[in-house]
Amino acid sequence: MFSIDMLYKSLLALCHIRRISSANIEHFRKRIGAHLDVTGGERYKKLDKLLPRERIQMLVDPGSAFLELSFLAGDGLYGKDLIRSGGLITGVGVVSNKLCMIMCNEFTVKGGSIYPIGLKKYLRAQEIAHECKLISIHLTESGGAALPYQADLFVEGGRNFYNIAKMSAEGLPQVTIVFGSCTAGAAYVPAMCEENIMVDRKGYVFLGGPPLVQAATGEIVSAEELGGARVHCIQSGVSDHFALNDQNAIDIARNIIMNSNYEPSDSWAEKFTAPSFEWNGDLLEKLSDGRSTLSAHELIKNLADKNSFSEFKKFYGVDLVSGFCHLAGINCGVVANNGMLSEKGALKATSFIRICSQRKIPIVFIQNYTANKNKVTLEQEDQRGKAIVRLMSVLACSEVPKVTLIIGKSSGIENYAFCGRSFSPNFLFTWPAAQFCSHDGDSSVDMENMEEQQDAVYSSARLWDDGVIEPKDTKRVLALSLSCALNKPIPDSKFPVIRM
Structure with a gap:
């Protein structure tokens, strides 16, 4: 469903519609290829990590559609830095036969840091989820706000936390999988959601990581001791489900959605093809x-x-x-x-x-x-x-x-x-x-x-x-x-x- 080759060929067909020069066509191809290119993807494979689109592919029901939104978000907005898809992949898919809004950090871009366009995309996804009464699933791995742009992020930066709480109050389930490190503002997403899953020895939740702790207090502590899955599942209670690996986390999430007892009166999940x-x-x-x-x-x-x-x-x-x-x-x-x-x-x-x-x-x-x-x-x-x-x-x-x-x-x-x-x-x-x-x-x-x-x-x-x-x-x-x-x-x- 998410074959890079198929998506590349599909997007190249856009050039067929407009009478543009060969130079423009080549430029357009480069933009598409750039957004699809996951530099260093093999490095993540060696760490036994699923790439963002692979996570989504394994989460949605087999054979169902996935309506991806704003694929070209952020293109050309940050100079030489290409923030692929705005640093966040969003779209609507079917999980356990229920329509869900899926928001997945693109952790291969600046460690999943949130840029202003990524925040805007996040809020737009939540707006659609609220309007269409969709379950929200957050696939998180983020270093929090991109600090050079904090002036453009701070005021609206808490809006996504507000939205999580408001949608939960309206009976729209909010679920998070912590696949990697969630630092600073990103740590609040799993804490705000109704249920969250953490992957053992990969998922971490803390406001400041080990280097910051050492700089502030002189204490040397590992990421696992500071905010790993065992700490949050056994001691702090921040996490509700302990996952052995990425696949196990996805299976747990699918079970949570299946047992959520959420069924809109006019559910169109079965017709989402x-x-x-x-x-x-x-x-x-x-x-x-x-x-x-x-x-x-x-x-x-x-x-x-x-x-x-x-x-x-x-x-x-x-x-x-x-x-x-x-x-x-x-x-x-x-x-x-x-x-x-x-x-x-x-x-x-x-x-x-x-x-x-x-x-x-x-x-x-x-x-x-x-x-x-x-x-x-x-x-x-x-x-x-x-x-x-x-x-x-x-x-x-x-x-x-x-x-x-x-x-x-x-x-x-x-x-x-x-x-x-x-x-x-x-x-x-x-x-x-x-x-x-x-x-x-x-x-x-x-x-x-x-x-x-x-x-x-x-x-x-x-x-x-x-x-x-x-x-x-x-x-x-x-x-x-x-x-x-x-x-x-x-x-x-x-x-x-x-x-x-």
Whole structure:
């Protein structure tokens, strides 16, 4: 499931979608390869340690899916230091037939130290776990905060401890496996969780390690004596389960989840698989140019299960396509750009979202903004603005699960109106051709810098999305995301006062 070769080839397919130079393709390949390359992996093997992705692979149920989030987090943010995946691997998987959010320290990067982007990724994973009512499993091995960045970590650094306590209070189980040394702030994660497992002679929990103890008190003490599994299982009581090795720890964790007696009323764990699918050949050709207009109808019909798409208001507000369909067997609504959003398109979307909210049907939003080359009057623009305000008001207060996919340009007010990041979709993914910008048209101001900042990799590195995905995996990722979001009952929606 986590074959490096398969993942490498899969991610390289992203280059197929965009018309970019061979130099850019080579650069993209290097970024992918760099994030997958575990330097010194053999050294850890000799220490009988599982690598981070191997830990996840052994934890999840055989044959089940794993929805990894924000693979490119941190890319290019720390100069020459490559903090692979932001120093933390996060994603949703099935453990003992229960949906779980898995957070695994990438200990091969700076000893698993937490960088600002890693903290942001951690908090995003916890946000998803809370919203989707998922069990949280922390696979820990970390030296705590990366001290050169402590000014960017301290204030929000305790938020993950707060989240652990709050989710536990809401009945969402919190479980930790201590695979290695957990020092300073990282020591609080196993202490805060409901149950934790420590691996003998590998897992350690202490606020300050032996060198710090010696420097402060002059006492010479081993890591095992200071905070090993035997100390915390027998004397301090910080740990609840003693594991002989990594595999034993994973087996104990799976048993804990199995016996947790946690079962959401609408559990989708058994449905957490979704087929990939083959693109229509003609459509794939159109996708080769990131700036070309893509027909929303073609895209939806390729994503929807066969003959399941039923369009809503087909002849009204044709710059927007909306309708109901089944996606890998999941009933959902779809709202997609088919041009620049007009007044009629906004009114149509508002009506459709209210229907989905009434029926408690999740919605998939597809963004691909194209500017309107036709002139519009001030009155038309005024009416359009008012309609978009109504749309955003309804969107913000709709309680149905929402998943957003950005396949092309996403700019200005349309990013918000089609459930961009600021409108809190349960998940948001992008294609490699996606472009983020705050303005609606091209600008000659600092174009080189703006071009870089619009890039999908640039935005994903900063967690403006939950990951860049290749088009052929779109149906699978959307289906898995909807399964997560539907893991809890959908509450009634209450809409605000709308002035205009």
